[in-house]
Amino acid sequence: MSAMKIRKNILTLHAKEIAIRNLFGFFAFLSVLLLGLILLFLFREGLPLFKKISLADFLFGTAWYPTYEPPEYGIWPLIVGSLAVTFFASLIAVPLGLLSAVYIAEIAPTRIKEILKSIIELLAGLPSVVLGFFGMVIVGPWLQETFDLPTGLNIMNASVMLAIMAIPTISSLSEDALYAVPREFKEASYALGATKYETIIRVIIPAALSGVSTAVILGMARAIGETMVVLMVAGGAAAIPEGIFDAVRPMTASIAAEMGEAPFRSGHYHALFATGIVLFVITLAFNLIADYISNRFRETGSGTL
Amino acid sequence: MNGKTFKSSMRARYLKQKLFFGAVRLSALLITLALFGILAYILANGFRAITWEFLTQPPTDSMTKGGIMPAIVGTLYLTVGAILVALPLGVVSAIFLTEYAKQGALTRIIRIGVNCLAGVPSVVFGLFGLGFFVVFLKFGSSILAGALTLGILILPTIIGAAEEALKAVPQTFREASLALGVSKWNTIFRITLPSALPGILTGAILGVGRAAGETAPIMFTAAAFFTAVLPKSIFDEVMALPYHIYVLATAGTHIEETRPLQYGTVLVLIALVLGIDLIAIVMRSMIRRNKRW
Numbered sequence: 001m002s003a004m005k006i007r008k009n010i011l012t013l014h015a016k017e018i019a020i021r022n023l024f025g026f027f028a029f030l031s032v033l034l035l036g037l038i039l040l041f042l043f044r045e046g047l048p049l050f051k052k053i054s055l056a057d058f059l060f061g062t063a064w065y066p067t068y069e070p071p072e073y074g075i076w077p078l079i080v081g082s083l084a085v086t087f088f089a090s091l092i093a094v095p096l097g098l099l100s101a102v103y104i105a106e107i108a109p110t111r112i113k114e115i116l117k118s119i120i121e122l123l124a125g126l127p128s129v130v131l132g133f134f135g136m137v138i139v140g141p142w143l144q145e146t147f148d149l150p151t152g153l154n155i156m157n158a159s160v161m162l163a164i165m166a167i168p169t170i171s172s173l174s175e176d177a178l179y180a181v182p183r184e185f186k187e188a189s190y191a192l193g194a195t196k197y198e199t200i201i202r203v204i205i206p207a208a209l210s211g212v213s214t215a216v217i218l219g220m221a222r223a224i225g226e227t228m229v230v231l232m233v234a235g236g237a238a239a240i241p242e243g244i245f246d247a248v249r250p251m252t253a254s255i256a257a258e259m260g261e262a263p264f265r266s267g268h269y270h271a272l273f274a275t276g277i278v279l280f281v282i283t284l285a286f287n288l289i290a291d292y293i294s295n296r297f298r299e300t301g302s303g304t305l
Numbered sequence: 306m307n308g309k310t311f312k313s314s315m316r317a318r319y320l321k322q323k324l325f326f327g328a329v330r331l332s333a334l335l336i337t338l339a340l341f342g343i344l345a346y347i348l349a350n351g352f353r354a355i356t357w358e359f360l361t362q363p364p365t366d367s368m369t370k371g372g373i374m375p376a377i378v379g380t381l382y383l384t385v386g387a388i389l390v391a392l393p394l395g396v397v398s399a400i401f402l403t404e405y406a407k408q409g410a411l412t413r414i415i416r417i418g419v420n421c422l423a424g425v426p427s428v429v430f431g432l433f434g435l436g437f438f439v440v441f442l443k444f445g446s447s448i449l450a451g452a453l454t455l456g457i458l459i460l461p462t463i464i465g466a467a468e469e470a471l472k473a474v475p476q477t478f479r480e481a482s483l484a485l486g487v488s489k490w491n492t493i494f495r496i497t498l499p500s501a502l503p504g505i506l507t508g509a510i511l512g513v514g515r516a517a518g519e520t521a522p523i524m525f526t527a528a529a530f531f532t533a534v535l536p537k538s539i540f541d542e543v544m545a546l547p548y549h550i551y552v553l554a555t556a557g558t559h560i561e562e563t564r565p566l567q568y569g570t571v572l573v574l575i576a577l578v579l580g581i582d583l584i585a586i587v588m589r590s591m592i593r594r595n596k597r598w
Contacts, residue, residue, distance in 0.1 A: 013488055016488075016490070017488060017489055017490055020490050021401075021405050024397050024398075024400055024401035024405060025401050025405065025406070025411075027394055027397040027398055027401065028397070028398040028401035028402055028406070028415050029411075029415060029418075030394065030398070031398065031415060031418045031419045031422050031460065031461070031464070032414060032415060032417075032418030034418075034422060034457055034460075035418050035421055035422050035425075037433070037437065038425065038429065038430075038433045041432075041433050041436035041437045041441065042429070042432060042433065042436065044436060044441075045432070045435075045436045045440075095332070096332045096335060096336060099328055099329045099331075099332035099333075100329075100332045100333045100336050102329050103329045103330060103332065103333045104333075107326060107329060107330075108333070114590075116333055116336075116337070118586050119336065119337055119340055120336065121582065121586060122340060122579055122582055122583070122586075123336065123339065123340045125511075125514055125515070125518070125578055125579055125582040126340075126343070126518075126575070126578070126579070127517075127518025127519070127520070127547055127574060127575075127578055128427075128518070128519075128520065128521075129518070129520045129547040129548075129550050129551055129574075130343075130347070130518070130550070130571055130574060130575055131343075132551075132554075133550055133554055133567065133571055134343050134346070134347070136554060136555075137554075137564075137567075138346065164339055167336060167339075171336070195318050195319060195321075195322050196322060197318075197321055197322035197325045197326070198318070198322075200325075201325075218424070221424050222424075224426075225424070225425070225426025225427065225428070225429070226426070226427075227426065227427055227428040227520070227521040228520045228521060228547075228551065231551075232551070232554065232555060252426060252428045252521070255428050255431075255432065256428050256431070256521055256524055259431075259432075259435070259524070259525050260524070260525070272432075273432055273436070276428070276429050276432040279426055279428070279429055280425065280426070280429050283424050283425060283426055283429075284421055284424070284425075286424065287420055287421045287423075287424035288417070288421065290420075291417055291420055291421075
């Protein structure tokens with residue numbers, strides 16, 4: 001092969017390499033494009049609503065009667081419903097998720113640790129419709145009987161089932177964060193005479209705090225966006241709740257339940273897409289905050305001492 | 306501090322520790338009980354419904370009797386379709402992120418995009434699928450629209466798993482190949498990718514499990530209440546296991562009457578999804594144990 005030919009070969013090879021690199025880059029960038037596309041199509045189908053009512057009336061209106069004449073599209077009760085179930089689910093899921101993460105990362109013997117990790121992964125794999133079904137046929141009737149309620153499908157029920165969905169997220173992400181704390185931190189603490197408990201509470205958890213906060217935020221984002229559980233067990237009443245045993249209709253449940261019946265491109269249809277925009281924006285904010293925290297405070301290594 | 310107060314303060318500190326460890330163990334126990342409680346309950350109530358006819362016959366008598374075969378077939382079509390969409394796209398994205406991209410603004414944006422995509426609620430994917438695939442691209446409610454929607458939903462899972470698998474391939478493998486004069490592309494295709502393959506497959510299997518259990522994304526894009534015949538093309542609607550459970554448990558006048566069918570369908574879905582997950586978990590631990598490098 002002449003020198004010229006080799007040169008030419010290398011050049012085409014190089015061009016090929018660059019082409020492949022750019023092609024792959026485009027496909028990787030597709031995730032970002034898809035995110036934009038999702039937003040675009042939510043807007044396309046949702047924005048026409050605001051020719052009919054104002055954004056403030058939509059967000060803070062307290063009456064959701066999309067099928068009445070004239071219809072009312074106030075989603076405040078739906079927002080409150082979403083926030084209520086997410087809040088109470090977090091009250092259960094955060095302690096359980098965090099404590100189980102501490103157990104796995106710091107206390108459990110290797111064998112139990114492996115088993116428990118698999119259990120949590122399987123729990124994460126339970127389809128939401130299965131949890132919704134379980135809440136309907138078991139937890140619901142039990143709540144109704146025990147507390148003598150008109151219905152067992154309420155905030156309480158939805159919160160418990162949502163907590164089961166959020167625990168795996170919180171637990172596994174917290175465990176990663178705890179696990180990443182440098183060994184020197186622990187050893188220094190023991191050397192000062194601290195007990196294992198004191199080391200975990202005062203050294204390890206504070207050092208892992210950014211990761212743990214990220215885990216909690218992502219767990220809550222999971223709960224607020226969860227659909228089938230709240231659709232099946234939250235009770236479906238589009239009213240502002242007064243207690244934990246009241247039925248609610250979170251945003252996700254409203255979309256899932258009503259989209260099938262809403263006439264194509266009617267006000268109702270647009271209102272459900274607009275609700276989707278609100279949901280998208282809330283979960284996007286949660287994710288961006290989580291991303292910010294985990295990047296901003298990532299450098300908790302021995303070098304930062 | 307004299308010896309006595311020291312001793313009692315030590316005792317108090319260890320008591321605190323004991324209480325804390327107790328709470329920690331209790332939480333682990335509660336989580337375990339939640340999983341096995343749910344599984345045991347579904348199994349106990351569902352196994353009687355599982356017969357050969359249940360698995361191989363379509364529903365009859367306005368879905369109060371008969372089997373769930375069309376729903377099983379529909380779920381298979383949707384998940385296979387989803388993985389056909391997500392696997393190539395996810396692996397290519399992961400290759401770019403781990404092998405090509407320099408750490409910088411572009412990778413940062415891509416990573417944020419992937420993370421945010423992973424956080425989009427499933428029902429919003431459903432809305433997107435409806436607005437884009439069903440209405441805008443005129444696919445109608447169909448296997449194609451549902452599979453594409455599910456594929457986008459599991460894309461972040463696949464990217465994450467593939468990235469992890471690629472990162473686990475030792476740098477020396479790549480260096481050895483490049484040192485022999487092999488091009489970058491051939492190094493990736495012949496050396497890195499085959500070494501990462503088991504890990505990527507594990508991720509793909511987990512993605513399949515996720516896609517099979519999702520309900521909200523297919524409600525407006527693919528799922529049919531009832532079809533008498535199996536789908537003939539990718540533009541047909543299908544029944545799907547998760548949606549079938551939802552329909553039987555919430556709609557219609559025969560909710561109590563069809564409880565056994567509901568338990569049976571739930572059991573089939575759980576067996577399918579957790580079976581898939583278990584395969585992935587076992588595969589992963591085998592890969593870890595048999596690692597040759």
